[in-house]
Amino acid sequence: MSYLPASCYSDSSPPSPSILTPGLPSSPQFPAPKYATTKGFPLLPPSHPLRTQLCSPHEQSPVSPLCTPKGHPIEPKSYPWSYPTKKPSPVLNPYTQDETTASRLVHLLRIPRRLRPFLLLATCLATFSFILVSRTISGSSRASVFWPMQEGDFAKRDVYVQQAFNDHAVPGKVGSASKEVKVEPFKFENVEQEFAALMSFVTATTSNVMTHTDPALPLDPSLVLDFDPASPRARADLELVQSEINALYPLVLFGKMRDPRYRELKSLLSQVKISPPPLVIEVDQRRDQTVFIPTIARLLGTDDLPQITLQGKPLGSYEELVEMHTAGTLFSHFEATGAVEVKELKKKSRGERERERLENERVLGPAPVAAF
Known part of the structure; x- marks a missing residue:
């Protein structure tokens, strides 16, 4: 059995x-x-x-050694891919009596689940408090550095006001506080400065529009200048703006988009390469044309358009410009001041005809309906 x-x-x-x-x-x-x-x-x-x-x-029998299918024994070290077996590392039990340093650290880091939200909240509050305190300390240190400089500027301003008060004070009544100091407002000295300020205002951004002011009166510097006219350096800043406009836009063409004379002058300027390129302003396409056109007429001394200005000065009427071009002295007159460089064009670029076609479509298209 x-x-x-x-x-x-x-x-x-x-x-x-x-x-x-x-x-x-x-x-x-x-x-x-x-x-x-x-x-x-x-x-x-x-x-x-x-x-x-x-x-x-x-x-009961021991484990048989590794063999091939034909019964040949296999030695573990006979193959290059055979690596010595790694001894498994024992798992440390943090609750045993023989604790090592690692097991003791693991035991200390075990936080009960109920206390974890409170610990996370405390960590966030501590981090936020540290950042707030550090920003406060850095702000106070920065203020301690810049305050003496501002204090010195305020002291200089007080000295200027005191000097102005002493200059306008009545002799024998210097201590009277009822005396008021009248400061004259900033004004443009000539038409060239006013023209440069207006061109700086127009070319700053495409959205700059003149307010409804009286074109017969000089422009308010605070409306067209990008700095404070009441500052002590206002006159020097205005001279800097004028020199910058004369260097960037020495040649300016004013005209109406559908005026054939304006288009003829524009084609004359496109026959050569002018550096820097001329600034073209179509006055009838601006939203503030009711104020801009009379202002330009007052600054140029004529309401006849088109007009070409060289560093803020008009070169003449349309007929005079055509005569100068016929005589061959128009471009040489541009180069006489040294602000413009004129070169002949060897050939038209590839996209010149396409640009001309698009320009003709824009000019010869229907005019927008004017609001009455």
Whole structure:
């Protein structure tokens, strides 16, 4: 009668007294069980004395060495890809008595789940407080550096005001506080400065529009200048603006878009290469044309358009400009001041005809409906 190994049995069925196990020896140390099951004994731990008698022969035999399918032994070091096996590192238990430094640190870093939100909130508050304090300290240090400089500027301003008060004060009544100092407002000295300020205002951005002011009166410097006219350096800043406009836009062409004379002058200027290129302003296409056109007429001394200005000075009427071009002295007159360089064009660029076609479509198109 043969028996199956204990590893293939199960304990699910109840023991049956009808079948005994005659193959097991009985001794005072290892008594035989009272009952035997049809499927064998229940599984025993490895340390049990009966385990060796219940194990099958293949479980008792040692592990066979690695072999090839034909039975040849395989040596682990015979192949280049065989690496020595790494010994697994033991898992540290932080709750044992023999604790190392790493295990003790892990144990200290274990935070209960209920306390984690409070710890996160405390960390955020501490970080925010640190940033706020650091910004406050840096701001106070910066203020301590710049305050003496500002204090010196205020002191100079007080000296200027005191000097002005002393100059306008009545002799013998210097200490009277009722005396008021009248400061004259900033004004343009000539038409060239006013023209340069207007061109600076127009070329700054395309959205700059003149307000509804009286064109017959001089322009208000605070409306067209990008600096404070009341500052002590206002006159020097205005001279700088004038020199900058004369260098960037020495040649300016004013005219109306659908005026054939304006288009003829524009084509004459396009026949040569002018450096820097001329500034073309179509006065009838501006939103502030009701104020801009009379202002330009007052600054140029004539309401006849088109007009070409060289460094803020008009060169003449349309007929005079055509005569100068016919005589061949127009471009030489441009170069006489040294602000403009004129060169002949060898040939037209590839997109010149396309630009001319688009310009003709824009000019010859229907005019917008004027609002009455």
